[in-house]
Amino acid sequence: MTDTLSPPPAGTVTVTNPVLPGFHPDPSILRVGTDYYLATSTFQWWPGVAIYHSRDLVHWRLAARPLTRVSQLDMRGNADSGGIWAPCLTHDGEQFHLIYTDVKSWGIAEAFKDSHNYLTTAPAIEGPWSEPVSLNSSGFDPSLFHDVPEQGGDGRKWLLNMVWDHRPGRNAFAGIALQEYDPWAKRLVGERSVIFTGTDLRVTEGPHVYRRDGWYYLLTAEGGTSWEHAVTLARSRSLHGPYEVHPDNPLITAVDAPDLPVQKAGHASLVSTPDDQWVMAHLCGRPLSPRGACPLGRETALQAIEWPPGDWPRLAQGGRHPARHAQLPALPPHPWPAQPARDEFQGDTLRPEWLTLRVPAEQLGAQLTPAGLVLPGRESLMSRHHVALVGRRLQALHARMRTELSFDPQDFQQMAGLCAYYDSRNWVQLRLSRDEHAGRALNVTSCENGVYREHLPQDVPVGDAGAVGLEVRYSGHTFAFAYRAAGAGWTPVGPAFPAGLLSDEHCGGLSFTGTFLALTCQDLSGQRRPATFHWAEYREGV
Numbered sequence: 104m105t106d107t108l109s110p111p112p113a114g115t116v117t118v119t120n121p122v123l124p125g126f127h128p129d130p131s132i133l134r135v136g137t138d139y140y141l142a143t144s145t146f147q148w149w150p151g152v153a154i155y156h157s158r159d160l161v162h163w164r165l166a167a168r169p170l171t172r173v174s175q176l177d178m179r180g181n182a183d184s185g186g187i188w189a190p191c192l193t194h195d196g197e198q199f200h201l202i203y204t205d206v207k208s209w210g211i212a213e214a215f216k217d218s219h220n221y222l223t224t225a226p227a228i229e230g231p232w233s234e235p236v237s238l239n240s241s242g243f244d245p246s247l248f249h250d251v252p253e254q255g256g257d258g259r260k261w262l263l264n265m266v267w268d269h270r271p272g273r274n275a276f277a278g279i280a281l282q283e284y285d286p287w288a289k290r291l292v293g294e295r296s297v298i299f300t301g302t303d304l305r306v307t308e309g310p311h312v313y314r315r316d317g318w319y320y321l322l323t324a325e326g327g328t329s330w331e332h333a334v335t336l337a338r339s340r341s342l343h344g345p346y347e348v349h350p351d352n353p354l355i356t357a358v359d360a361p362d363l364p365v366q367k368a369g370h371a372s373l374v375s376t377p378d379d380q381w382v383m384a385h386l387c388g389r390p391l392s393p394r395g396a397c398p399l400g401r402e403t404a405l406q407a408i409e410w411p412p413g414d415w416p417r418l419a420q421g422g423r424h425p426a427r428h429a430q431l432p433a434l435p436p437h438p439w440p441a442q443p444a445r446d447e448f449q450g451d452t453l454r455p456e457w458l459t460l461r462v463p464a465e466q467l468g469a470q471l472t473p474a475g476l477v478l479p480g481r482e483s484l485m486s487r488h489h490v491a492l493v494g495r496r497l498q499a500l501h502a503r504m505r506t507e508l509s510f511d512p513q514d515f516q517q518m519a520g521l522c523a524y525y526d527s528r529n530w531v532q533l534r535l536s537r538d539e540h541a542g543r544a545l546n547v548t549s550c551e552n553g554v555y556r557e558h559l560p561q562d563v564p565v566g567d568a569g570a571v572g573l574e575v576r577y578s579g580h581t582f583a584f585a586y587r588a589a590g591a592g593w594t595p596v597g598p599a600f601p602a603g604l605l606s607d608e609h610c611g612g613l614s615f616t617g618t619f620l621a622l623t624c625q626d627l628s629g630q631r632r633p634a635t636f637h638w639a640e641y642r643e644g645v
Contacts, residue, residue: 115430118161118405120365121387125498126400126617127153129189129309130384131246132374135199139374140166140228141384142192142201143403146616147487147526148458151176151187152203154228158437160382160405165455169201169223169232171463176235178461179488182208183526184615186461188218189309189370191246195260199225201232202262204243214269218243220262222284236289241280242267244324248312250342256314260284261342262291265308276301279310279323281343298344301325302352304333309370312342316413321346322354324370324386328401328615329607330394331358332369334385336416349415353423355385355406360424361393365404368425373408373416380432381408381416387425388607391500391580396603399497400617407431445640448476456495458619467491468631474509475637480517480626485527485550494524494621499643500602503576504620510571510634512537516627519634520545521573523582524619525605528553532623533573533584533596535634538562545571547584547597552610558597565589570637575620576645577602 111117121127129144141155141163151170155163170176170187178186190203200222207217220243221235238245245264250256262284268277278297285292299321301307309324318338326333333356337346357366371385387404388397406429407419420426446454448471453464467489468479481491495504510519512535520534531549538544544562548555565571565588572587583599603609605618620641624634 111430111433114433115407116159116161116433118429118431120404120425120427120429121389121402122161122163122405123155123403124399125402125496126619127403127496128386128401128615129370130372130386130403131190131192131311132372132382132384133192133194134374134376135194137377140192141403142190144189144615145187145458146184147178147181147186147461148616148619149176149178149461149463150458151178152190152201154192156228159434160431161436162438164439167228167230168455169225169230170203171232173463173466174234175221175223175232176205178205181206181461181487182210183487183528185209189244191311193247193249195249196251199228200247201225202238202245202247204245206243214271216243216267216269218267220245220264222247238262238284238291239264239282241295242277244309246311247284248342250314254314255317260286261312263310263312265310266297274305276305276307279307279321296343298342299323299337299346302335302348304331304335304353307335311372313373315410318413320416322371322373325353326356326358326369328369328386329367330361332356332367332386333358334369334371334383338415351415351417351423354416355383355418355423355425357425363424364389364427365425366390366394367397367401368404376432376434378432381410382406382431383408383418385425391603396601396606396608398602398604398606398618399500400607401615405429405431444642445638447638448636449473453493457493458495460490460492461487462489464493469493472635475635476622476639477633477635478519478622478624479631479633480519480624481631483625483627484522484524484530484532484623485553487527490527491624492522492524492621494522494619495641497523497577497618497620500577500579501645502641502643503574503645504639504641505572505574506622506639507570507572507637508535508634509637510535510624511567512543512632514628515539517625517630517632519624521575521584522621522623523575523600523605524621524623525610526614526616529605529610531582531600531604533575533586534623535565535571535573536562543567545586545596549600551604563596
């Protein structure tokens with residue numbers, strides 16, 4: 104089964120999914136005037152939440168990272184794939200509201216999930232974003248519904264979230280809870296009620312409510328976040344229910360179409376254009392082979408929705424399968440300037456595509472200097488607290504990152520290099536260190552589901568002085584490293600690794616991030632010996 108590209112119908116434009124490639128899960132889409140915004144999860148990566156901006160639904164730019172202060176988000180010690188789950192971005196006509204979850208602990212074998220839900224607001228998408236309001240911790244995937252008078256509502260605000268039931272023998276996904284939020288008192292008020300317990304697809308989460316033609320439409324994710332993922336829609340005349348389920352549920356899924364290039368379709372949100380055309384943003388994944396690994400992680404796709412007045416919405420292309428090439432409403436084109444591939448690390452702050460793990464870059468001691476990015480050696484790559492790692496998403500399977508590194512390690516406990524990173528238990532690194540016999544030298548090291556290896560029987564000497572070039576290159580189903588020393592050409596080093604090694608599917612089964620390419624520095628002696636990265640360059644299609 105394939106998804107073919109055909110000429111777009113009149114009044115539409117063809118968009119190739121995903122529109123946000125690489126690790127961009129759990130999209131929450133919003134329109135304010137003629138501006139469209141997409142908020143996605145960031146999990147353990149700092150700053151928290153990524154908000155993208157478009158004016159035509161085709162071209163997107165990173166517009167804001169709202170959680171930039173430790174007072175808003177403190178993730179030290181958070182579990183891998185913890186942190187920011189499923190933010191919800193809304194606007195009530197006066198200001199932006201961002202609801203987010205900070206998951207402190209979770210796991211396949213763990214009964215409990217410590218998931219704290221917060222609200223922050225801002226007058227503009229760029230901020231300033233307020234200090235957070237603590238809402239509840241009863242479950243994750245919260246959203247805020249504004250029952251606005253323009254649509255027949257009473258102006259009240261309502262928090263929804265899934266309820267987590269830790270008791271043995273129960274359905275852990277116990278339903279969607281609803282409770283009123285008082286914006287003046289800045290707290291939840293009144294009784295909490297469960298308004299929807301889901302369908303036979305189970306794993307009911309990710310709720311969003313929309314009011315249209317006198318109906319309240321409840322959109323949820325179901326089936327789990329892998330191949331069985333799906334979007335369920337139900338509606339009621341009352342916000343509190345009872346809700347009837349879409350007669351052709353699910354609204355979108357790829358569970359029965361394993362050969363489609365776009366898989367894992369689920370966790371969605373809806374937006375309308377000014378002329379009442381509708382679009383759905385949803386999570387997706389692109390496996391290397393049918394039901395294979397997705398090293399780019401979970402991404403964001405868009406689909407057109409047909410929604411006749413008073414009727415149920417459906418995919419505009421028919422059926423319930425996600426389209427790789429979607430026909431969206433044609434809006435005035437609005438491309439954004441391209442970001443330069445090479446970053447010289449000049450200026451006062453890191454470019455917005457760079458992220459750190461759990462804590463801000465400045466808390467790690469990272470500095471931008473005339474010579475480049477200086478990273479002091481911190482804890483190992485297996486730590487969940489202070490890791491001197493600055494990375495960016497891998498967004499294509501044919502791509503490379505290069506950097507030039509100056510580093511003078513004193514012994515084997517001091518290391519710096521270029522890393523393909525998934526989480527604290529899964530990474531591959533080309534590292535520069537010092538060996539008792541080889542002097543300053545390179546090796547390729549890895550951690551696979553917690554098992555550490557060094558892939559060269561002997562370190563490769565590179566001399567005791569001078570900068571060293573490092574490269575990681577993705578070539579479809581594999582990736583490998585190379586280096587350049589003393590003005591020589593690029594030399595391959597170490598084996599080729601399967602791209603699926605760093606994927607949700609390989610890294611524990613219920614992990615939720617994607618591959619990052621990162622600059623790192625570790626000093627296991629505690630002396631914090633620094634490394635300087637003079638520049639970094641990321642290119643796709645090479």
